[in-house]
Amino acid sequence: MNSVTLQNIKKTYDKGNVLAVDDVSFEVKEGELFGLIGPDGAGKTSIFRILTTLLLADSGSASVAGFDVVKDYRAIRNSVGYMPGKFSLYQDLTIRENLQFFATVFGTTVEANYDLIKDIYEQIKPFNNRRAGKLSGGMKQKLALCCALIHKPNVLLLDEPTTGVDVVSRREFWEMLKKLKMQGITILVSTPYMDEASLCERIALIQNGKIMSVDTPDKIIGSYPVDLYAVKSENIYKLLVDLRAYGEVASCYAFGEFLHVTMKEGSGAEQIEKYASGKGHQHVVANKIEPGIEDSFIRLMSVRDATKS
Amino acid sequence: MEEKVIICKELTKSFGDFYAVNKISFDVNKGEIFGFLGANGAGKTTAMRMLCGLSFPTSGEATVAGFNVYKQQDSIKKNIGYMSQKFSLYENLTVLENISFFGGVYGVRKKEIKERSEELIQTLGLQNETKKLVGELPLGWKQKLAFSVAIFHKPKIVFLDEPTGGVDPLTRRQFWDMIYKAADEGITVFVTTHYMDEAEYCNRISIMVDGRVEALDSPGKLKERFSADSMDEVFYKLARGAKRGE
Amino acid sequence: MKQLLVFIRKEFFHVFRDRRTLLIMFGLPVVQIVLFGFALSSEVKNIDIIIYDNAKDVNSTQIINKIKASSYFIMDKEVTTYSDIEKEFKKGDAKCALVFPANFGSDLVATGKAQVQIIADGSDPNIAKTVVNYITAIVSDYQQEINPAGQMQYKINPEMRMLYNEEQNGSLNFIPGVMALILMIVCTALTSVSIVKEKELGTMEVLLVSPFKPVLVLISKAVPYLILSLANFTLILFLSVYVLDVEIKGSIFLLFVESTLFIITCLSLGLLISNATNSQQAALLLSLMGMMLPTLIFTGFLMPLENMPVPFQVISNIVPARWYYLIIKSVMLKGLGFEFVWKETLVLISMTVVLLSIALKKFKIRLQ
Numbered sequence: 008m009n010s011v012t013l014q015n016i017k018k019t020y021d022k023g024n025v026l027a028v029d030d031v032s033f034e035v036k037e038g039e040l041f042g043l044i045g046p047d048g049a050g051k052t053s054i055f056r057i058l059t060t061l062l063l064a065d066s067g068s069a070s071v072a073g074f075d076v077v078k079d080y081r082a083i084r085n086s087v088g089y090m091p092g093k094f095s096l097y098q099d100l101t102i103r104e105n106l107q108f109f110a111t112v113f114g115t116t117v118e119a120n121y122d123l124i125k126d127i128y129e130q131i132k133p134f135n136n137r138r139a140g141k142l143s144g145g146m147k148q149k150l151a152l153c154c155a156l157i158h159k160p161n162v163l164l165l166d167e168p169t170t171g172v173d174v175v176s177r178r179e180f181w182e183m184l185k186k187l188k189m190q191g192i193t194i195l196v197s198t199p200y201m202d203e204a205s206l207c208e209r210i211a212l213i214q215n216g217k218i219m220s221v222d223t224p225d226k227i228i229g230s231y232p233v234d235l236y237a238v239k240s241e242n243i244y245k246l247l248v249d250l251r252a253y254g255e256v257a258s259c260y261a262f263g264e265f266l267h268v269t270m271k272e273g274s275g276a277e278q279i280e281k282y283a284s285g286k287g288h289q290h291v292v293a294n295k296i297e298p299g300i301e302d303s304f305i306r307l308m309s310v311r312d313a314t315k316s
Numbered sequence: 317m318e319e320k321v322i323i324c325k326e327l328t329k330s331f332g333d334f335y336a337v338n339k340i341s342f343d344v345n346k347g348e349i350f351g352f353l354g355a356n357g358a359g360k361t362t363a364m365r366m367l368c369g370l371s372f373p374t375s376g377e378a379t380v381a382g383f384n385v386y387k388q389q390d391s392i393k394k395n396i397g398y399m400s401q402k403f404s405l406y407e408n409l410t411v412l413e414n415i416s417f418f419g420g421v422y423g424v425r426k427k428e429i430k431e432r433s434e435e436l437i438q439t440l441g442l443q444n445e446t447k448k449l450v451g452e453l454p455l456g457w458k459q460k461l462a463f464s465v466a467i468f469h470k471p472k473i474v475f476l477d478e479p480t481g482g483v484d485p486l487t488r489r490q491f492w493d494m495i496y497k498a499a500d501e502g503i504t505v506f507v508t509t510h511y512m513d514e515a516e517y518c519n520r521i522s523i524m525v526d527g528r529v530e531a532l533d534s535p536g537k538l539k540e541r542f543s544a545d546s547m548d549e550v551f552y553k554l555a556r557g558a559k560r561g562e
Numbered sequence: 563m564k565q566l567l568v569f570i571r572k573e574f575f576h577v578f579r580d581r582r583t584l585l586i587m588f589g590l591p592v593v594q595i596v597l598f599g600f601a602l603s604s605e606v607k608n609i610d611i612i613i614y615d616n617a618k619d620v621n622s623t624q625i626i627n628k629i630k631a632s633s634y635f636i637m638d639k640e641v642t643t644y645s646d647i648e649k650e651f652k653k654g655d656a657k658c659a660l661v662f663p664a665n666f667g668s669d670l671v672a673t674g675k676a677q678v679q680i681i682a683d684g685s686d687p688n689i690a691k692t693v694v695n696y697i698t699a700i701v702s703d704y705q706q707e708i709n710p711a712g713q714m715q716y717k718i719n720p721e722m723r724m725l726y727n728e729e730q731n732g733s734l735n736f737i738p739g740v741m742a743l744i745l746m747i748v749c750t751a752l753t754s755v756s757i758v759k760e761k762e763l764g765t766m767e768v769l770l771v772s773p774f775k776p777v778l779v780l781i782s783k784a785v786p787y788l789i790l791s792l793a794n795f796t797l798i799l800f801l802s803v804y805v806l807d808v809e810i811k812g813s814i815f816l817l818f819v820e821s822t823l824f825i826i827t828c829l830s831l832g833l834l835i836s837n838a839t840n841s842q843q844a845a846l847l848l849s850l851m852g853m854m855l856p857t858l859i860f861t862g863f864l865m866p867l868e869n870m871p872v873p874f875q876v877i878s879n880i881v882p883a884r885w886y887y888l889i890i891k892s893v894m895l896k897g898l899g900f901e902f903v904w905k906e907t908l909v910l911i912s913m914t915v916v917l918l919s920i921a922l923k924k925f926k927i928r929l930q
Contacts, residue, residue, distance in 0.1 A: 046484035048455050059771045061929040080927075081773075089771045095764035099579040100572065111568040112774045138579075144356050154768070170482070173355040173510050174551045175558070199482050202513065202548065214484060244496035260489040261496065263516025263547075264535050301485045308486050 010162050010193035011035035011058060016067035018053050018216075027053040028064070029216035035195050035209075040188045042207030043197040044300070050216040051197040052092055055166040058195070059089050072162050072193075088160035092167045094151040098140030102131055102150055105139055106157065113158035123190070124153045127183055145176025152183065163187065165196040169203065181206045201301040212304055219307040224300060231298040231306060233257070236276050237265040240288035249286045250279070260305060267302060268293075319346040321473055321504045322367065327376035329362050336362040338527035339376065344473075344506065344520075349499050351518030351535075352508040355555045358524040360508045367506070368475060369393050381472040394422070397466035397503075400477035404462035407451030411442055414450055415465055422469035436464050456487030463494055473504040481511050492517050512547040523551060525558050565774060569782035576756065577790065583752060591744050591794055595801045598736040609693055611635045612650050612659040614642075619667030621676075625704050629660070634696050651683055658682040658693045737802050738890035739863025742824070742883040744798065745791055746857050749825055751849035753787050753832030758845040761836075767929070776927045784829045791825045792818070811897030817890065820903070823910055824886040828853075830917035831882075837924045857883040885910045 011034065018028035028050045035041040043051050056062040058071050060080035068075065074082040096105050106128075110117045121128075131142075131149050139147060148168060155163060165184075169177045181203065184194055196207070204210050204224050211221040220227055240246045247266055250259045255274040260267050268279060276293040283291040298306075322344035329337040337359040344350045354360040365371045367380050369389035378385040381395040405414045412433060419429040437446055440460055450458060459479065467474050476495075480488045495517070499505050507518060515521050515535065522532040531538055531554060535547055542550045577583050611629065615622050629635050639656065641647055650656045661679040663669075670676035680697050682690035757779075760766040769779055795818070802808040810817070831853065839845045858864055860878035867878055878884050885906045892898040892906075900907075 046455075046487070047482035049484070056767075056929060059767070061767060061770055063928060084771050085773045087771065089768060091764040091767040093764040095766075095768045097572070097576070097765060098763070100575055104572070104575065108568060108572050109768070109772075111565050112769065112772050114565065114773055173555065174512055174548055175355065175555050178552060200511075200513075201485060202546075244500045247493065247496065260486075261492045261517060262489075263513065305485045305489070308484065 008037045009034040010037045010039070011041075011069075011071050011195055013054070013058075013069045014067055016054070016057060016064045016069055018050075018057060018062065018064050023065075027216055028057070030067070031213075031216070031218050032067075033211050033218060033221045035193060037193055038188065038191050040184060040194045040206075040208045041196070042204055042210040043195065043213060044199075044201065044204050044207075044210050044304075045197075045213035046199050049213045051213060052166055053216075054213075055089075055091075055164055055195075055197065058164055059087060060084060071164075086161055088155035088158070088163045090151050090155045090163075090165045090168055092170070094147045094168075096139040096147060096151055096154070099138055101136050101138050102142070103135045105150060106153055109154040110157045115158050117157065120157060120159045123159055123187075124156050126186060127156075128153050130179075143176075144172045145179070148172050148176060148180060149183075152180075156187070161193060163192050163194045163196075165194065167197050167199065169198055169200065177203075201299070201304060204300040210300075212300075212307060214304075214308055214311070217311075219311065220303075227303050228298055228300065231303055233269050234275065234295055235298045235302060236268045236270070236279060236293050237262070237296045238268050238279055238283070238291070238293040239265045240283055240291045242288065245286075246283060246288055246291075249283065249288070253282055255282070258306075258309065262301075267296075267298075320344065321346050321381055322350075322506070323377075323379050324367075325377040327363065327366060327378050328374050329359075329366060329371070330374045335527050337366070337373075340522075340524070340527075340529045342522055342529060342532055344504055346472075346504055347499050347502045348520065349495060349505040349507065349518045351515040351521035352506060352524070353510060353512070353515050353521055353551065354508075354524030355510060355551075355558055358555075358558065359527040360510075360524055363524070364475060364477070364506075364508050367392075368396060368398065395472045397469065397471040397474040398477075399462050399466035399474065399479060401459070401479055401481050405450045405458065405465065408449055410447050410449055411437070411453075411461065412446045414461070415468065418465045419468050422471075424469050432468065436468070440464060456483050456490070459483060459487070459491060460494060463491065463498075467498055467503055471503065473506055474498065476505060476507045476509075478509045478511065478514070479507065480514055481509075512551050515547045515551075521547070523554050525555055530554050566778055566782055569774075569778070570785050573756070573782060573786040577786065586752065587748055587790060587794060588797065590747065591740075591798045592801065594740045594744060595737075595798065595805065598740055607634055609635050609658060609696075610639075610656045611637050611693075612639050612641055612647055612656045613637060614644065614647060614659060614661045615640065616664040617662040617666035621667040621670055621708075622662040625662075625678075625701060626660075628700050628704055629697070632696070632700060634693075647681060656683070658690070658697070660697060735891065735895070736863050737798075737806070737808060738887050738894060739861055741795065741798055741821070741890055742861055742863075742887050743854065743857050744794060745821065745825055745886075746828055746853050746883055747850070748794055749787055749791050749828030750832040750835065750853045751846055753783060753829055754835035754839070754845040754849050755842050756787075757783055757833070757836035758839055758842050761840055762842060770927065770929070776925060777922065780833055780922070780925055784826075784833070787829060787832075788822070788825055791828075792822065795821050795825075808895075810894050812893035813899065816893050816900055820886070820889050820893065820907065820910075823907070823914065824882065827882045827886075827910060827914040827917060830914060830921045833921035834917060834924065837921065837926070856881045860884055861887045863887060882910060882913050885913075 014032050016028055016031045019026050031054065043054065045051055053062065057064050057069055057076060060076050060083050063077065070076060071083050072086050076083060100108065106117055127149050131146050134142065134146065139150060142150065152168070169180055172180070184196065188194055207224065209221065209223050210227065212219045238246065238250070243266065247259060247261060250256050250266060250268060255271050255278055257269045257271050270278065276295055279293040280291050320343045324340055324342050326339040326341055327337060328335065328339050340363060352360055352364065366373050366385055367378065369385060369392035373385060380392045383391040383395070385392065409417065415433040415436065416429050437443055442461070445453065450461065453461070463479065480491050483491065495505055507514065509515060518535065520532065520534050521538060522529045524530065533541070538550050539545070539547065542553050544550045544553065577587070613626055615626065630637050639650065641650065647659045659681040661681065663677060666676050666678070678701060680694055682693050760769065770776060799810065803810060832849065835845055835848050839848060860874070860881040861883045867875055889903045889906045892903050
């Protein structure tokens with residue numbers, strides 16, 4: 008049973024001049040924690056707005072919780088919890104006032120579904136009378152999540168809930184999502200942070216409005232076709248320039264304090280070390296490593312670019 | 317002995333009895349990529365403002381590009397570049413107009429602006445977009461252009477405020493290529509960010525918690541010290557105990 | 563119903579927690595009334611006058627007493643030489659002077675003709691003109707008193723008189739104008755801004771993705787501003803009566819009914835603007851430039867419509883404030899009843915119906 012389905016969804020803006028969502032199809036199963044992962048401008052927010060019935064797609068069909076996004080838009084509005092990209096809170100209302108307001112708007116009370124938000128709400132409860140505008144990013148995020156959960160939705164749609172929030176709050180937030188998932192709520196969450204991919208059960212990688220891959224994080228990483236090496240030396244920039252000039256190197260990107268390098272067939276770590284040392288680099292280290300989602304993303308992007316041109 | 321372009325000694329900024337920045341001390345070497353991290357409200361922005369010559373410290377000492385932060389704010393401003401993800405270029409000016417405007421602001425001579433902007437457009441591969449409004453460019457190109465404009469007047473130090481948040485991984489790599497290149501040419505790069513994966517690219521990182529610098533080292537050594545796999549982990553361990561929010 | 567009430571309460575929180583809104587809402591009427599009432603009014607009060615009385619007879623004293631008695635002049639100096647007048651003017655201690663020749667009273671009695679000289683400080687032509695008019699009026703008033711009924715021995719300039727009367731009326735005309743202006747600003751600008759603000763914040767997205775009916779969002783936005791605007795209207799009435807000593811001649815009930823109608827017109831305009839814009843700045847700019855300016859120009863309270871070029875007069879017909887201004891002027895200042903303003907009311911009603919239906923129809927249940 009699918010909670011969210013999209014079929015060949017296409018969306019353009021500016022009278023068709025800007026293609027935001029390009030023939031997107033994927034499903035989110037009931038009770039799944041599904042991540043939509045891609046950079047800014049990839050089309051994530053447009054997809055969320057189509058699913059929340061805020062935008063009409065140019066073509067294609069989509070349904071949420073069994074309801075069609077066009078025909079049954081009222082039913083969807085009654086049954087989803089939605090947290091838009093900007094945490095939508097009234098800055099001049101207190102935590103309690105915000106929560107009560109949204110509860111009433113959704114035709115319920117804070118008390119009625121208290122058990123669902125209890126764990127999250129208790130963390131911000133000490134600041135009940137503080138205005139939302141004066142809360143830290145992490146606290147705003149928690150309050151927004153409470154507001155989105157207040158009517159006990161079956162499906163939770165979270166558009167970039169962790170953007171602009173510090174590491175500590177981000178971790179806590181993903182912990183909360185796991186707990187909500189255990190209560191049977193389907194969660195579709197988008198993020199520009201590649202490292203959050205591994206926290207989802209399944210992910211879709213999106214770039215320029217197109218889905219590049221949909222699978223579990225492990226399988227996406229597992230499908231990385233070649234060996235990947237992490238290389239470093241004393242002078243990382245010179246190493247980058249040198250390796251790119253090396254005929255045996257297929258790709259070479261900076262990756263934190265290392266360079267991530269793939270080789271043409273038949274070459275490995277030894278060749279890299281030998282070549283780099285030959286170029287006068289000190290303390291060259293080259294190790295074969297497991298690729299991450301980000302490596303996969305770059306590879307998928309490069310493959311697309313290559314086929315396009 | 318390496319040349320130091322930023323020297324901070326017990327730099328402090330207080331608002332009443334609130335110490336936004338509390339006696340921070342560190343040095344940044346020439347050509348170094350220095351990561352300046354901290355959670356929201358840790359005091360990053362306040363510290364950076366003092367270093368950019370935008371606000372006076374309450375106490376302590378600091379020199380930036382050899383100039384005193386109390387007395388020579390104007391000289392500091394001439395010798396630094398600044399770029400943030402939020403604002404950098406005028407969206408309703410064309411690529412060329414932006415370059416010549418910012419070049420002019422920093423007192424680059426007209427002839428030089430012309431020559432160098434051609435060169436810059438070549439390197440960025442923007443030949444066909446020079447007459448386009450910056451607002452029409454994709455985010456990644458905007459950021460690359462913004463960085464190029466920030467170092468157009470060949471500053472000694474360039475301050476980057478969360479420069480690569482939100483861009484795709486490939487563009488981000490290209491962006492870091494540019495930063496590495498600038499550093500290689502001797503420009504010191506000072507990156508403030510709370511994106512930890514951005515931090516991993518830096519030569520050295522300082523982490524601010526509640527107005528103090530709690531850790532300062534290379535990413536590798538910090539990970540070792542906190543027995544962590546990623547900077548994320550290091551930061552989490554340090555910032556978990558932070559008292560203040562935003 | 564409960565949802566609606568909670569929503570309305572929330573709107574009041576927004577208003578009362580935002581100093582700027584409060585200032586616009588309640589500071590504006592006070593400032594406007596005071597500004598228009600005193601500073602911009604062409605009526606002049608408490609003018610320093612110098613008397614140079616060479617006659618010192620019964621007639622001159624009587625005129626001087628009349629001037630003393632009027633609230634327009636303060637007479638604290640008498641001079642004894644002609645050149646003193648100029649000195650006082652130069653010091654800025656006086657704005658005008660009245661000179662009686664030595665044989666003023668005797669001339670008047672003997673020949674039926676006498677002269678007085680009025681000297682005014684011409685550096686402020688408006689005040690000078692007004693002052694001359696006032697003194698002329700007082701003098702001719704005195705002439706009326708001493709002349710036997712039906713016998714006019716002196717030429718009286720009737721134009722002067724009319725000017726004199728017009729000054730008094732003019733100061734009242736701005737009150738209905740200010741009312742229209744303030745209601746326009748408060749209703750149109752604040753309503754549109756408050757809706758657009760929700761769009762900017764993203765809260766509109768959440769509200770739309772809720773069981774709450776979109777039309778109710780509009781109603782909940784409109785109701786608080788309707789109430790606040792009525793409070794505002796009451797405030798202006800109070801200020802007019804107690805600060806500016808204006809007498810409300812017509813029915814207060816009728817005033818409130820007509821004002822409610824006008825407020826709804828303005829609210830509809832505000833809703834329309836909020837539909838067309840996505841940023842608070844744009845909404846504010848559109849309401850201020852698009853609404854306030856026409857209200858100022860085409861209502862007729864700053865400059866008479868009759869003197870405008872014909873195209874402007876035609877345009878003025880589509881400005882709602884113009885009709886409201888006519889209604890209020892008739893009811894409040896002239897004391898006329900509904901039977902005299904029903905036409906204007908009908909125009910206003912039709913405008914409201916059209917605007918409101920467009921606003922409701924255009925209100926988007928989606929973002930695009």
